[in-house]
Amino acid sequence: MATPDIETSATAASTRAGTGTTFTRFVGLATIVGMIALGVFGLLLSPADVQQSDSVRILYIHVGTVWIAYVAFAVTALSSAAYLWKRTTSLTWDRLAGASAEIGVLFMALTLLAGSLWGRLSWGKFWVWDARVTSTAFMFVTYVGYLAVRGLGGSHQQRARRSAVVALLAVLEIPLVHFSVKLWRGLHQDSSVADRTHVNLHGLMLFSLFISLIAFTLLYVWLLMHRQRVLAMQDAIDNTGLDYALQQRRDEGDL
């Protein structure tokens, strides 16, 4: 089992002042355009639903955030696996996993909020005990735990290894939770969220939904790139601190 060298500040992330690059600026611009388009289509151009009237418009946000939350967690899981797989000494995978999890937790919270509101407006209840909703909430809590594990301290490698293992255990556990809740609610013959959402999506509504998916994906990519770079910079600061401390330590010896 190879112990990687500690990173020197030179090998870590960019030495530029900010985290923006041409690519991120392009993505950022596209996001803004996308969001505006979403606003226009979602609020103005698309028709209100026959049954749900204007409250269906929350769906455009809700679906977007759910999509991103799941993508973010998939990225975290894959990045964690990638970090452990080749025993790569590159902490980029670890930072990617961490940044993605942070974004995922945020969007998961938004999802639960928007979903809750929509539920209240549509059928009068803030919460339903169906499989999808409940396991989404569980995913949220699990990844809050994951972020807590990331904050436990120690060297960067320790943090990376520990949280990668925790992330993969979460991948193991989430389907189990989902499946158990599904079996459980099956007993009650409750209608699931899918049954209740008899929203007939067609034409402009479907189109708005697609815009939502695209706009939110762009937003995710933009956030991820920036956040991952910030994390890289934080690690680089730690390492620079280390080189400096190393020198100080050595100076301690000379007298």
Place this chain on the structure above:
Amino acid sequence: MDPVVHLSNAVAVLGQFPVLAGVNLTVNRGEIVLLQGPNGAGKTSLLRLCAGLLPLARGEAVLLGCDLRTQREAVRSRVGLLGHANGLYADLTVGENVRFWGATVGASKPEVQAALQRMGLAQRLTDVAVSRLSAGQKRRTALACLIARRAELWLLDEPHAGLDAAARDELDATLRDAAAAGATIIVASHELERAGALATRVVEVVGGQIRTPYGEVA
């Protein structure tokens, strides 16, 4: 000349702090090396590095013929560390503790008995719960565990702390015997007086590095 420990420019970090800033040290079989130095110099970290508990960040480390980077497990099973804590189970008796640690390497009953005997625990103390022992007795129990584990390299962190004068002398005698029997011992200690009685070599640790006898940093 059978180098049991060979460190070359070893750097180790705790969090972001470089506790070892480039250590060069060679220890041969049968030596008793005394590590001296002020608090925070890195003596404990050096011991923990050799025990395989502290990861090597930069440099080279070969212990008992095994590279610390790639063969950490192999190193660990042959090295015994006695840190500030004793690593004992307070609710179990002396005998049970030594037997447990011996069993981790498959030691036989006679071996365990021999370990207890060497530390003077075989007569009255074998069935006494560790929680009821004095500090010195706990130290001896911990050493008996090291012996039972057939450790080839002993790393002792302030083993004399909390012991009275007689107990210290006993400890020194035990260590000398162990070295004569083939163990290699590295002791970190504040006790300058011990140097003559115990060690074959004294090494000074300052600022995470080894200082040569002539005051230069190695």
Place this chain on the structure above:
Amino acid sequence: MFRVARLIAAKDLRVELRSRVVTNQVLPFAAIVMVMFAFALNSDAVVSRVAPGLVWLATLFSLLILVQRSFAIENADGATDALRAAGVDPSGIFLGKAMALAVQLAVLELVLLVSAVVLYSTELRVGGIVLLLVTFVAATVGLALVGTLYGGLAGGVRGRETLLPLLLLPVVAPVLIGATRATESALGTGGATVADGWPWVGLLAVFVALFSVGGTLAFGPLIEE
């Protein structure tokens, strides 16, 4: 690996036999929790109806304490460090501690079951005994495995104890659901038949399978410093 596991399990159980922390402190705690449930729910009918759920809830709360205790004995005198420094196989440590934890859990669950019979007038159905036993075994093993796994990461270390419930409770949710439904089937609570219970046992079995493998692999990296 199994030799080490047996060694560690024996050691853990011997420590418990000597110190009697579980028998003197955790079991009474569990019993008190059962009483508290009755206070809170304020209705004999309701309590009888939900008795299986209460038993498993009390088990989960006690599990947190048991796990903390299991790792506290290691950290008390630096034994975790010593075990790692000695190069003892982490998978063996995992299995050993899980086995010891399972034994303690089994005793706990027995006490809770008896409490339920006494306090909540729960009745044991002869036809459901096999289901009940299998459920208890499967759930106990599952809880012991994940408890030990996350305990290695968060248990018994000052400053990390609060992390354990956050990490562990979401993971044991499937066990809570599965064990409770299966127990209801075994006892006939709320009209459940024994046949309904077996799928839930299947769920528990999958849980055990996944986490025995996952835990054995993951424990080493998690306790590494």
